[in-house]
Amino acid sequence: MFEEASEVFDNMFKSSFPLTFIVFIPAVLILVSPLPAEAAHEFTVYRMQQYDLQGQPYGTRNAILNTEARTVEAEVLSRRCVIMRLADFSYDKYQKALRQSAGAVVITLPKNMSAMPQDIVQQFMELEPEMLATETIVPVYFAMEDDELLSIYTQTLTSSSSDSFPPLCSCWCDLFVLLLHTATANGFQMVTSGAQSKAISDWAITSLEGRLAGVGGEDLPTIVVVAHYDSFGVAPWLSYGADSNGSGVSMLLELARLFSKLYTYKRTHAGYNLLFFVSGGGKFNYQGTKRWLEENLDHTDSSLLQDNVAFVLCLDTLGNGDSLHLHVSKPPKEGTPQYSLLKELEMVVSSQYPEVKFSMVHKKINLADDMLAWEHERFGIRRLPAFTLSHLPSHRLAQRSSIMDVRPHVDVKRLSRNTKVVAEALARVIYNLTEKGAPGDLQIFTEQMQVQEEQLSAVVDWLTAQPRAAQLVDKDSSVVSTLEYHLGRYLKDVKRHYVKADKRDPEFVFYDQLKQTMNAYRVKPAIFDLLLAVCIAAYLGMMYLAIQNFGVLYSVVRRITQPKAKAH
The missing domain is CATH 3.40.630.10 (Zn peptidases)
Incomplete structure (x- = not known):
């Protein structure tokens, strides 16, 4: 198969080099554009409590996650996985994610929690009962920070800050730069490997x-x-x-x-x-x-x-x-x-x-x-x-x-x-x-x-x-x-x-899927597809015009490439 493909490319170069250069080279550049070596990061996440006590549900009710990551700074959090660091965590930010129907919340914790400032530790301890006080439909996870996860958070924070466009009074140059930055920024698709949680029987x-x-x-x-x-x-x-x-x-x-x-x-x-x-x-x-x-x-x-x-x-x-x-x-x-x-x-x-x-x-x-x-x-x-x-x-x-x-x-x-x-x-x-x-x-x-x-x-x-x-x-x-x-x-x-627990009227019910593996897949934002489609359409339009006016284009190329006659 590879030998046949090489023969086709060889014939293209020999028979029609200008056409090959125009069509083939841009396609190769797009296909082999430099990508990061690691396209995904795998890490362990720990789900929030899910239990029933005296018939009252507590904690999160869901365990499945497959959505794009954002930080709480983004304007739109609907159906997004909101990543928060414990150092920046607050109940208002947490409630903002829930109110906007976020797809999930992931809170990252430092490996050495005892080294955290006491005011942050005390604040979070006081918020834990409030987080568990009522039933939460949104899946909530906790993860221990490492260098890769911090890098994911930093890149997500950058792309989240780019979600909002500048005011109309800004110049078109700033708007173009922002659009280009948004299109080329890296995003992450957060996916859990586990199934939906279910009640544990006969615990x-x-x-x-x-x-x-x-x-x-x-x-x-x-x-x-x-x-x-x-x-x-x-x-x-x-x-x-x-x-x-x-x-x-x-x-x-x-x-x-x-x-x-x-x-x-x-x-x-x-x-x-x-x-x-x-x-x-x-x-x-x-x-x-x-x-x-x-x-x-x-x-x-x-x-x-x-x-x-x-x-x-x-x-x-x-x-x-x-x-x-x-x-x-x-x-x-x-x-x-x-x-x-x-x-x-x-x-x-x-x-x-x-x-x-x-x-x-x-x-x-x-x-x-x-x-x-x-x-x-x-x-x-x-x-x-x-x-x-x-x-x-x-x-x-x-x-x-x-x-x-x-x-x-x-x-x-x-x-x-x-x-x-x-x-x-x-x-x-x-x-x-x-x-x-x-x-x-x-x-x-x-x-x-x-x-x-x-x-x-x-x-x-x-x-x-x-x-x-x-x-x-x-x-x-x-x-x-x-x-x-x-x-x-x-x-x-x-x-x-x-x-x-009594099977007919259980005093307590526990649920599984409390520990899962999460993958952060590196993806491009949706606007990147739009921008790429526009570029391809413009390129194909240019090729169509070049083919339709090939005679004019050919004469121009010949005049440019033809050597000048020597003066006698």
Whole structure:
């Protein structure tokens, strides 16, 4: 085939060189015009949350994307993929894209989010709940920035700025330059490789429990220590939950280790049952805790929760700050075990850690709200005395549900200090040390029994090494199996509990396609096709006129090319 084509071109050159030059050379120049070496860039994108809770849809409803890229600076965003950088992100710009029926929104994030200015981080954390508050038809994705993606953004920004034409008073020269620049600029077609999202059937949320049995009789009071392990943020695959609630889980495991040692020896084996519960689905209105309570209180006759529960202590967001807040739904009455814990916490903090500010925060349970404020409210609804300890003064603070809650947000020294505060206060309640006259500055967990800062750090590192959104942690997940292993090292009767949504009236529904591959294909804008069509039409018109007036053209060419006669 190539040999025949070469013969045709050779004959064209030999028989009609002027015609070949006029027709063939421009076509070759158009076809072999220099193009960038890379015509596409492939990168991973993470979709915004999509879930239903109590029948109410949240997050984005779509996952398919195949449209041209623009930045928010463009005047027309309809059916365009709007690219935004986190550094320039604002809720008004986001709403502008939604109002103009954008085809999609892609928000690029820096690789090191902890290095972002704090005001930008705080602003985005506060906007995340607003982005998820209602159902969004437009697919919304997040991507980690790299050099190629930044280059795509820069080129898209340039072409977006060229979308608007200058005012009529501008000179025609400026208009022509702008038109030429718009036609020759590079555009990008953003395409996802995945399918449309669909509901995940039979998804199981897993919770874990383990216990340390007390000594001294059958009817012993039980202290329950609870922490939820799942994380939450605007995008599940970017939700690492370092402080909320990686810090709470690491503290629970350390408390289990410390008290398992105390319960090993007869002299320190106390008359309290200790029940440790690591709950799943905490960020989805504490679904794991709700089902666990139903199983233990409604469907069984033998459970530690059926007996005398002294109190339930929930651990949530304890990896930073110099304050501790005990959140309660009902202030404890004097003479009760929960009142004893409150006083012991106050005593340990004031005598051993005066730099820490401790307070009790009272908030009644509002059953009209779609979401409970704290995990202890699940127990309060079932009339079990419970409270939540946190360094946050309010449940509304944004860092509890943000993709910005990453590993640097946990200060291991403060987490270790808070763990020791809780351990000392619990021990003083269990062994009744205050009534026995023990001084407030008496420290139980010292030397070989002290809190291990390195172990706390290692657990937080492991928890934040992978996203732990409830949609990503199934019953076969390494997160669940590793938590089960650690609980099994210190506790007895470690078992799993599963929660599946009711098929007829599901309390929660999760969706797939949360992580996809996106391709940015380099394309020319639509005006380039128009300009190319005009150029081709003009060229063909010129060729038509040249052929129609070939005799005149030939005589002109001969006069120009004919050598001048020599003078005699």
